[in-house]
Amino acid sequence: MINFIKTTRVVISLLVIALIFGCSNFEDNWRETASIDTGTPGKIIEKSSELYITLQKATTSKALEGGEVPPCVEFVYPLSLRIYDNNLNGIGSTNIHSDVEFSKILENLPNGQSLSISYPIATTLEDGTKYTVNNNTELAIALKNCSREDIIRYYNDLLVPPTQNPLQYFWRIKYSETGDNTYFSGSFLVNSGGYLLFYYNTQKYYGTFFFLFVDDKLHININLEGDSEVAKYWNIDREVEVDGINITIKTDPKDIKLELIYESRKEYKVGDTGPAKGIVFYDKGEYTFGWRYMEVATKDLKDNEWGCAASAISNARNTELGTGFYNTAQIVNYHDNLANYYANPSICNNANNGTLLAKDAIKQIQDVYIDWFLPSEGELELIYKNLYLNNLxxxxxxxxxxxSEIDSGNVTTIVFKTGEKNSTPKIPVKGTIKARAIRYF
Structure with a gap:
C-alpha cells in the first residue's frame, strides 16, 4: 500500500505541475491516472517542488533584494503547518504567526522532509482582493496571479487545453461516496470563449461558463440551454475549489466532484493491451462523448448480486454501445439512495444480501485506474464476439x-459458450453468473 501511495503521489504531483505551470507534452497514460483521488498525500509540499521554492520567495525579502518579481500574495496569519519525514509520516505540527517564522521553517527544513498547510487559509492579493485558498493548487495559482482579474483569467484558461495542444479536455463527473452523484457518468467538454458541451446519456447539451468572485470566494457559473431537467440542474452559480486535476463544486448538502480526462495520443486496435492493462475490444474510429475505445478488465468481479430484486430501475435499460457507464451509474445511484441498503438490504427485499455488482465495478482498481463499470448488452456482445471467440x-x-435491466426482476446476460442471450433473475443461484468490468478511453 505504501508503494502504491508513493507512486500515485508522484504521478499526481507531475499532473499538478503540468496544469499550473504549463506543459505541452503529456504522457499518453496520464489521461487515465487523472482519475486517482490520492487524499492526504496530495497535500504534501516537497522541499524540491516549485511551490516550496515560491513559498520561500513569498516569505523572505531575498527575492526583492535579488531583483526578482515577488510573489503576488500576502498570508493572513496564523497558519498551521504539519511536518512529515521521508516516509510521509507526520512528525510534528506548529502554528506560525508571521512571514519571518514561516521563512525560518522553510529555510531550515531538513532535506527529505516535507510539510503541509492546514487549509483553508486567508490571503490578500496584490490588488487588495481577499482570497480564500483551499489547497496547494489554489495556493500556487494565487502566488503567481496578482489580481482578481488575473485569477479569473487563469481559471478560465485552466479548463481549456492550450492552443498548441490538439487534444480535447473533458471534466467528467466523478463518483464520490459522500458527494452528489446525480449526473455521475456525464462529462463537460470546455471550449475557449466560455462555451461548453455537457455529454450525458448519449445526449449533448450546449451552454456557457465563467468564473467570478462572490464574497471573496471563487465561484463558477454554468448555464445550459433549454428547459430540460438536465439544463435546470446545471444552471448554477456555486463556490468552486480546483485542486490540480480535480474540481469540487460546493453544493448543499453534497458537493459535486469533477475530474480531468483527455484524449489518448496512442492508437489501439482490438486485442491490444489498453492503458489500464485491460484488453481493447472496440474502436469507434473517433473521439466523441469523451472516448473512442473500450477495454475490458483482465479478471472477473466478485460473485455478487446484480441488485435489488423486484425493483425497477428503468433508466438502466439501455442496450446500445456507449450506455454501459450510464446504466451502471443509474444502478449505483438507485441503491445509494435507499436507506442504508448495503447494511440493511431487507429495505428492498428480504432475499437480497446487500452486495451490488455495479458498486464493485466502479470501485475496481486495475493498474491504478478506477473508472470501470458494467457493460451494456451491446458492449457485452462485442466482448463475446471480438475477444471470447478469438480466445482473448x-x-x-x-x-x-x-x-441492461429487462424488467424489475431480470437482467440480460450472455452465455459465452453459445452466445445465447438470457433473461436472468437479479438474484441467481450463487456461482452461476460471472461479470467483467469495462472502461472507456
Missing amino acids: GNFTDSNYWSS
Missing part, C-alpha cells in the same frame, strides 16, 4: 452479466 481475455464458458 481468459473468459470462461460461463453466463456473463450486462448492466
Whole structure:
C-alpha cells in the first residue's frame, strides 16, 4: 500500500505541475491516472517542488533584494503547518504567526522532509482582493496571479487545453461516496470563449461558463440551454475549489466532484493491451462523448448480486454501445439512495444480501485506474464476439452479466459458450453468473 501511495503521489504531483505551470507534452497514460483521488498525500509540499521554492520567495525579502518579481500574495496569519519525514509520516505540527517564522521553517527544513498547510487559509492579493485558498493548487495559482482579474483569467484558461495542444479536455463527473452523484457518468467538454458541451446519456447539451468572485470566494457559473431537467440542474452559480486535476463544486448538502480526462495520443486496435492493462475490444474510429475505445478488465468481479430484486430501475435499460457507464451509474445511484441498503438490504427485499455488482465495478482498481463499470448488452456482445471467440481475455464458458435491466426482476446476460442471450433473475443461484468490468478511453 505504501508503494502504491508513493507512486500515485508522484504521478499526481507531475499532473499538478503540468496544469499550473504549463506543459505541452503529456504522457499518453496520464489521461487515465487523472482519475486517482490520492487524499492526504496530495497535500504534501516537497522541499524540491516549485511551490516550496515560491513559498520561500513569498516569505523572505531575498527575492526583492535579488531583483526578482515577488510573489503576488500576502498570508493572513496564523497558519498551521504539519511536518512529515521521508516516509510521509507526520512528525510534528506548529502554528506560525508571521512571514519571518514561516521563512525560518522553510529555510531550515531538513532535506527529505516535507510539510503541509492546514487549509483553508486567508490571503490578500496584490490588488487588495481577499482570497480564500483551499489547497496547494489554489495556493500556487494565487502566488503567481496578482489580481482578481488575473485569477479569473487563469481559471478560465485552466479548463481549456492550450492552443498548441490538439487534444480535447473533458471534466467528467466523478463518483464520490459522500458527494452528489446525480449526473455521475456525464462529462463537460470546455471550449475557449466560455462555451461548453455537457455529454450525458448519449445526449449533448450546449451552454456557457465563467468564473467570478462572490464574497471573496471563487465561484463558477454554468448555464445550459433549454428547459430540460438536465439544463435546470446545471444552471448554477456555486463556490468552486480546483485542486490540480480535480474540481469540487460546493453544493448543499453534497458537493459535486469533477475530474480531468483527455484524449489518448496512442492508437489501439482490438486485442491490444489498453492503458489500464485491460484488453481493447472496440474502436469507434473517433473521439466523441469523451472516448473512442473500450477495454475490458483482465479478471472477473466478485460473485455478487446484480441488485435489488423486484425493483425497477428503468433508466438502466439501455442496450446500445456507449450506455454501459450510464446504466451502471443509474444502478449505483438507485441503491445509494435507499436507506442504508448495503447494511440493511431487507429495505428492498428480504432475499437480497446487500452486495451490488455495479458498486464493485466502479470501485475496481486495475493498474491504478478506477473508472470501470458494467457493460451494456451491446458492449457485452462485442466482448463475446471480438475477444471470447478469438480466445482473448481468459473468459470462461460461463453466463456473463450486462448492466441492461429487462424488467424489475431480470437482467440480460450472455452465455459465452453459445452466445445465447438470457433473461436472468437479479438474484441467481450463487456461482452461476460471472461479470467483467469495462472502461472507456
